[in-house]
Amino acid sequence: MSARGYDVIVVGSRVAGAATAMLLGRRGLRVLAVDRARFPSDTLSTHQVQVPGVARLHRWGLLDRLAAAGTPPARDIRLDTGGVVLAGRYPAHEGADALYSPRRTLLDALLVDAAREAGVEVREGFDVDELVRDRDRVVGVRGRQRGGGPVTESAWLVVGADGKRSMVAAAVRAPAYRERPASTFACYTYWSGVAVAGGEFYQRPGRTVAVFPTNDGLTIAYVAGRAADFPAFRADVEGQYLSTLDGCGDLGARVRAGERAERFRLTPDVPNAFRVPHGPGWALVGDAGLVMDPITGQGIGNAFRDAELLVDAVVTAVEGGGRPDAALAGYRARRDAAAGPMYDLTLDLASFRPTRAVDRALFAALKDRPAAVDQFLGVLSGAIPMSRFRAPGNLLNLLGPRALIRVAAADLLNR
Ligand SMILES: Cc1cc2nc3c(=O)[nH]c(=O)nc-3n(C[C@H](O)[C@H](O)[C@H](O)COP(=O)(O)OP(=O)(O)OC[C@H]3O[C@@H](n4cnc5c(N)ncnc54)[C@H](O)[C@@H]3O)c2cc1C
Structure with a gap:
């Protein structure tokens, strides 16, 4: 840990940064979170918080505040596939059963307030210009409060939660992988x-x-x-x-x-990429480390999940004597395993490929099976992996053996 300065500096204080800072503060770490923005303020983003993200807000004790601020839950969902219309509800997931769509003006400010309540020092209107290094290790940031002179702050770990065009990721040259251009x-x-x-x-x-x-x-x-x-x-x-x-x-x-x-x-600025989310003295969370097309509305939930994963890794490292590399490697592995299937589904939906025979048959079969519609909505929300929904046993159950063979053959012929 740093002999002076902060345990962790978080660059960017919206859904990823404020959540990370709040959770670190709640675990007793000394945290500085900065953002060039002031709150409340909007950002270019719609704001469906999917059920798994809502479950995290609930666990963090913040869902009641969101609801009390007049954010309506969406429980009844209607999905018009262009042929079949499916109507259902999200299955309950870890204490949540609805999607919420809070304005970012509200959600981001609420998280910043919660971070402050957890003891985090939050500086709004603070621009980070560059990282400070000691040999190959990041040891702090240099920036300035708007209208003020240069300021240097040091920390044991600098977290880039500064969005898809992350300055931190660029400065440390975090390698990107599974990258796809906007489609x-x-x-x-x-x-x-x-x-x-x-x-x-x-x-x-x-x-x-x-x-x-x-x-x-x-x-x-x-x-x-x-x-x-x-x-x-x-x-x-x-x-x-x-x-x-x-x-x-x-x-x-x-x-x-x-x-x-x-x-x-x-x-049109909707890229898709994973970035290596850690290195000596630095880590990435939120869009800075993993960005995917908004077509599935997963970014906020991803940021919440990865905030939890990163904070667990940081606390493990702190308790283990301050050697973060192994713990942060675990963060990357857990993030990639959790995000991979939805990343693939997102790229698939963002390709606007024609609906496959198996999908058309599935939608038709789902129509009269309310419990199965709910499960499918669970897939779209990210609570249930598509692999489980499309497992041969489930498809057999939904379609029956003849239809399954017929549509599988049709799809093979069309490839
Ligand atoms: C059109 C669109 C629609 C979307 N719809 C949804 C949706 O419905 N549901 C969903 O879950 N996700 C959606 N997303 C994705 C979602 O917006 C992002 O995943 C989410 O905002 C990422 O949060 P973040 O905290 O990582 O980054 P951001 O929200 O981008 O916040 C980064 C912060 O870092 C600050 N910052 C950057 N650089 C510096 C610096 N050098 N110094 C100081 N501060 C800095 C910025 O001021 C900013 O406040 C959508 C995205 C787009 C583009």
Whole structure:
């Protein structure tokens, strides 16, 4: 541990950084968390917190605060696959049974407050310019409070929770792997006067739409499209967005009957990559260490999970006498094992490939089996691995032997 300074400095204080700092503070470590932003403030992100992420908020004692701030739960989910419509509920998972979609203005500030309550020193409006090293080891950061002069702070560990364009990751040259370029773009805005009972998803050729209730009586409607369609979409954002919703049953009409409450947000910047998340004196968490296309809405839950995994590793290292390398190698292994299947599913959905025969048959078979629909929603939320859902025994049970052989053969022929 550092003889002076902090045990840990966390660069970036949104969902990954504030959660990591809070958990470290609760375990008794001396923590400084900084962010160039001030809170509350928004960031370019929709904000479905999937059931596993909600379970973590519950475990951390923060879900009640989120609900008390007027964040509506979404329990009833309707998934329109373009052929079959599936309606169900998320299966309960570690004390949570709903998705919440809190505005980032609320969620990030709530986590920053919780970090402060855990004894973390949080400096808002603080820009980190560079890392400080002692030979090959990172030992601190150099930066400045807005309007102030240069400041140097030292720590035993510097955590980069500074997002997908992480300065920390770049400075330590953290290698990326399983990297894939963006294959989608995202566009979203908020509507008033558009009632939704729960969550709605629509799959259409080259488009995915998600609609959820959020704070202040607003509804967020999110459109993802093929990256190749981005120039045409950008040329007429409102027209393209609304015509996409018009292709989703009565959604377009319901949205047009309401009022747009905020500007459109549009981005093609949705990369996919794992980065090696640790090295001498440094670690990465959140998008800095693992970023995936937002089409599955997993980033916030990933950040919460990896905050827990990293903090466990750091505390293990501290209790083991301050030699972090083995413990942090365990962090990487656990993160990659936990995130890998959803990363693959996300890339698959983001490819907008045509629906396979086995999927069409599965959706048709699911329709009249409410418990199986709930299990499938559990897969989409990240609570149940797709491998378990698509295990031969489960497919056999859902489809029956003849249909399973027929669709498997059709898929093989189409490859
Ligand atoms: C269009 C879109 C939609 C999305 N929708 C969802 C969704 O519905 N559900 C979901 O779970 N995820 C979603 N995501 C992903 C989610 O936004 C991210 O996974 C999440 O924000 C990552 O959190 P983070 O804390 O790692 O990084 P960020 O939220 O990016 O925070 C990083 C922080 O670091 C600070 N920082 C950076 N550099 C410095 C520096 N040098 N000095 C000081 N501070 C610094 C920044 O100011 C920032 O506040 C979406 C993403 C996009 C782009």
